[in-house]
Amino acid sequence: MKLYYSPGACSLSPHIVLHEAGLAHQAIKAPTKTHQLEDGTDYYTINPLGYVPLLELDDGARLREGPAIVQYLADLVPTKNLAPANGTLQRYRLQEWLTFIGTEIHQKYSPLFNPNLPEEAKQVFRDKLASRYKWVDGELQGKQYLMGDNFTVADAYFFTVTRWADPLKIDLSPFPNVKAHHERVKQRPAVQEALKTEGLLK
Known part of the structure; x- marks a missing residue:
């Protein structure tokens, strides 16, 4: 491949x-x-x-x-065990996470890479990202990973887009569970x- x-x-x-x-x-x-x-x-x-x-x-x-x-x-x-079995409710939960990360987080980052976008417009996207990270922070309470104790492909995607936070001026300090998840995933071999x-x- x-x-x-x-x-x-x-x-x-x-x-x-x-x-x-x-x-x-x-x-x-x-x-x-x-x-x-x-x-x-x-x-x-x-x-x-x-x-x-x-x-x-x-x-x-x-x-x-x-x-x-x-x-x-x-x-x-x-x-x-990177994804639950097809046809199970848990597989649809995984797809729910992948869709959320793609549309509510990844898509909100994309305009921030545009150097021609006015700063006021960028702030709108930063604020939206903050609200989404706040929700994910709550979902991660008491969990190692997005789906519970097992790492899945959704964690890989969430880690990937969250790497963009620092260079694009997204403050993650209010979201300790998100930050802990990011570090946990980063340490995986x-x-x-x-x-x-x-x-x-x-």
Whole structure:
């Protein structure tokens, strides 16, 4: 399998899951700024949408969108318990988390990366993020991970987007459970490995 990623982007989520799952893969850098691979290939010829992540399977089939990719990877290794079994209420709870992270957190961060967005507009998104983090902080009370005691693909996604808080001036100090979760996930060996591969650990 090949994972096309851009360092520190949302593609870090499936990158973490690949390491957690212990699946053999090739990580190929596809920078979101240049859309050019290291061998000179135009990334748009691989993914016409131009963004990451993209997972290419051994048979050449390609899968886009992080929440779909991480569930696919989790289902390849059910014994790792990275996702509850399909058809169970817990699986839908996982999908509930993945959707929430994608639409209520990831999407609110996206405008903050735009250097042309006025500061007043950015503050609107920061305030919305703060309200969402406050809710997640309550959900994490007494839990190790989003779904309870077990790490799942939702934790990888939440960790990935929450990494953007500091550089984008999102104050997480009012949310101790969110901060504790972030540090807990960061210390996992598979997460450390993905961060190292992407050049994100000093």
